[in-house]
Amino acid sequence: MVLVYAESQKGILKKAAFEAVTYGYKTAQVLGSECVALVLGKTGDPGQLGQYGASKVYQIEDPAVEQFDSQVYTSAIAGAAKEVGANVIILSHTSTGKSLLGRLAARLKAGSVPGVNAVPTVDHGFRVQKPVFSGKAIAEMELKTDIKVLSLMANAIKPEKVGDAVGVASLSVTLATARVKVKEVKRVEGTVPLPEADLVVSAGRGMKGPENWGIIEDLATALGATTACSRPVADTGWRPHYEHVGQTGIAIRPNLYIAIGISGAIQHLAGVNNSKTIVVINKDPEAPFFKAADYGVVGDLFEVVPRLTEAVNKLKHEG
Numbered sequence: 146m147v148l149v150y151a152e153s154q155k156g157i158l159k160k161a162a163f164e165a166v167t168y169g170y171k172t173a174q175v176l177g178s179e180c181v182a183l184v185l186g187k188t189g190d191p192g193q194l195g196q197y198g199a200s201k202v203y204q205i206e207d208p209a210v211e212q213f214d215s216q217v218y219t220s221a222i223a224g225a226a227k228e229v230g231a232n233v234i235i236l237s238h239t240s241t242g243k244s245l246l247g248r249l250a251a252r253l254k255a256g257s258v259p260g261v262n263a264v265p266t267v268d269h270g271f272r273v274q275k276p277v278f279s280g281k282a283i284a285e286m287e288l289k290t291d292i293k294v295l296s297l298m299a300n301a302i303k304p305e306k307v308g309d310a311v312g313v314a315s316l317s318v319t320l321a322t323a324r325v326k327v328k329e330v331k332r333v334e335g336t337v338p339l340p341e342a343d344l345v346v347s348a349g350r351g352m353k354g355p356e357n358w359g360i361i362e363d364l365a366t367a368l369g370a371t372t373a374c375s376r377p378v379a380d381t382g383w384r385p386h387y388e389h390v391g392q393t394g395i396a397i398r399p400n401l402y403i404a405i406g407i408s409g410a411i412q413h414l415a416g417v418n419n420s421k422t423i424v425v426i427n428k429d430p431e432a433p434f435f436k437a438a439d440y441g442v443v444g445d446l447f448e449v450v451p452r453l454t455e456a457v458n459k460l461k462h463e464g
């Protein structure tokens with residue numbers, strides 16, 4: 146049995162949840178098994194996960210799981226795994242999934258692989274793939290334990306509808322007692338969080354200073370995109386740290402990544418080179434980022450970006 150923990154935020158299933166269930170369904174097909182999904186806390190319409198391949202959805206509704214706590218969530222998912230007899234547990238490779246993977250593996254005496262990006266194969270043992278060395282190589286790993294825990298990289302698989310909505314069964318398991326008390330949660334409101342974003346407009350030191358970010362925000366608003374930045378920009382306080390992408394920041398895989406005034410250092414590329422389409426705007430034709438770009442504009446960003454925004458707005462109005 147394959148058990149997928151489907152993440153939600155503020156009661157709404159995340160895009161990552163649909164990807165994970167699609168992945169779980171395909172994994173179950175490879176194993177000749179069944180895929181079930183688990184949601185924690187109040188979640189709107191969890192039965193829709195059936196459309197993506199879950200044969201059943203389990204829900205644990207307990208005040209203790211309304212707020213994320215990795216110990217409590219580990220006990221919930223481990224309890225559910227035991228209850229349904231799961232031998233493969235799939236998480237999303239989000240900050241939540243990353244904090245659960247190790248704990249769950251230890252709890253279930255399972256082998257684990259974080260950040261897988263392809264459906265397992267079973268011809269030569271249970272094997273999974275994951276990108277390594279900042280995406281420059283792919284590692285193939287074999288898991289020999291009875292129970293396996295995997296976390297799925299964002300955008301590695303497209304959610305696919307394969308059936309109808311299914312029933313939701315409530316599940317009750319023994320939950321750990323939270324040892325940490327959350328006093329306050331501050332969320333960035335208004336934009337899609339970077340790991341979930343399909344469109345990202347990102348800028349670097351070429352912007353010269355934080356006072357110039359208006360043109361980046363205008364382009365992002367026109368496209369409905371989330372903003373990001375290079376590390377020095379966040380380090381110098383021009384932009385908040387949650388926007389920093391790269392090896393030491395957030396790794397993203399949007400459909401479109403527009404890099405403006407960013408040189409394209411290896412550490413930056415490590416977090417963005419899995420984007421489907423990369424557009425680079427840089428005044429230096431020798432900027433390394435152009436080697437990774439699908440489209441490039443050599444020019445002064447202070448001229449190019451406003452014109453791009455104007456063109457997008459014009460298209461939208463015509464459209």
Ligand SMILES: Cc1cc2nc3c(=O)[nH]c(=O)nc-3n(C[C@H](O)[C@H](O)[C@H](O)COP(=O)(O)OP(=O)(O)OC[C@H]3O[C@@H](n4cnc5c(N)ncnc54)[C@H](O)[C@@H]3O)c2cc1C
Pocket residue numbers: 348349350351352374375376377378389390391392393394405406407408409410411412413416426427428429432444445446447
């Ligand atoms: C261990 C380690 C980890 C790191 N992790 C990260 C990470 O996670 N993310 C990250 O981003 N970096 C990371 N770095 C830093 C990385 O090596 C680079 O220094 C950084 O990415 C450079 O940022 P930048 O491209 O904004 O600035 P710069 O390298 O200064 O590039 C600015 C670019 O803007 C262009 N430009 C200037 N003016 C204009 C203009 N008017 N119009 C158009 N283009 C213009 C320039 O041609 C240049 O290419 C890390 C470094 C180390 C050592």
